[in-house]
Amino acid sequence: MSKLEFFTDPVHAAFTFGEGQVGALLVHGFGGTPADIWQLGRRLGEMGCTAYGPSLPGFARDIARLEKCGREDWLVAVRETWQRVRAAHPTTILIGYSMGGALALHAAVEHPPDRLVLLAPFTRLRGLLVQLVPLARHFRKNYYPYENADFSDPSLRQDLATIAPGADLDDPAVQQALRQQVRIPLDAVHELMQLGKNALRLAPEVQAPTLVVQGKQDPTVKAEDTRTLVRQMPAGTLYHEIDANHHLSQGNAPYHRQVFPLVLDFLGDVLKD
Template sequence: MLIEAEIARARAAGCRHEENLPFLLGGERGQGAVLLVHGFTGSPWEMKPLGAYLAGRGFLVYGLRLPGHGTSPEDLAGKRMEDWLDEVTQGLRKLAACGHPVSAVGQSTGALLLLRAALEEPLNGLVLLSPFLRLRHRLAPAAGLLRFFKPFQNRPLTPQNLPYYYERRPVAGVHQINRLTRHLRSRLRQVQTPTLVVSAQGDQTVIVPSAMELYQRLGSRRKEYHLFGSEAPHVLTTADNPRQPETLTLTASFLAGLRRG
């Protein structure tokens, strides 16, 4: 696939920071292809450490940019679940066109989008990092109404993370996440893809037990669940997570095991 075309498309959409652009890495040893999907208000940057790790182990890795991300909160506020899902579906198909068996790894909302795509697209394996069926914020279920009165929710970010995440989260986007979880809940039994689920007790963004609920609902005959302790945060792929090295090795080992199988 031509990553230059994907980068040009991201730039045309308003993505300016280099680290927020989509990326393509590795593939020299033919271990298969992996699509990486970042989370809500994030960017491909948060998947880059995992991408580099997998590429170093012979995988062809494509880190896509979900519409509305890496640009502005206002841009994201105008995007729908269907826009994100279409980008994920196209990413899977572009990798499949390279002739490799395709697996996928998603962080948070990216994990949910991959579950939805897995209902229709053939996948070799799935790794779901911090997936969920319920968000932690007590007002999240009312986002469909709140978006008309409070368009954005402010949240603190460290200076080093400011270039890669939005300080203002569009409530309309939370409404789209609610749509996605409602859509998935009754369909998880239909997902047959081998799946690894990883979550953390220190997650302050989602209701952590809902990850186990999601895991239990999956129809996959081969599935694994791993729970980090309170020291690990919501985003598991970046250096902010003290268990990042284990996240990378768990993911790579699971995908390599599928390849051998």
């Protein structure tokens, strides 16, 4: 069986862009890497920020440890980085994508930024099988996301080109390796679900001016769930739904051309400080 190498591209590593007075922390999603928010971080660095994109425990090159990681590990990583950003910069921005949105919301409630941006913020998973996770995790250790994958799907091929660059997706041996080697611990999925519930509960406590951007065709974070989150947040929260799927901030997806102007316009007065 082929042995695949994952997350070898430098965009999956933690980053720091820029050397400005304004500090921005960008937090990636579940199963993701700093590549989720790399392009946005680079843009903020070009505009005078210092943009930080940490790699969360159990993801990217640390993916083998995911079964040993949970929401407290992710929260601690974000809190520690957020503390360093706040100590180093008089003006701060906090940006979270997907699960990173739930983590950013926690951090923003504890220590408010000058601006908070939530991109497709995760609060819940949907589906009958998902609801069985709390029980199923005691009987089945892992979920195999590519077990029944259609490797001719252009969207899937685009995702895999980033995750496993150089892999021949038309090679049956490579396809078999992806089906069997790529696994997500159900314990980690359960931790994600609990994190999302807590984020929704904390939403009314957000004090920072906030922008939320959501894709209408997002199959992962449903627009109706994000609307529920926004309704829990203080009046004045800015909410935009755009014609997009879940990949709002990745540079290899077209939607960042809609998302980045919304974010930069929202941050305008802060970026001028």
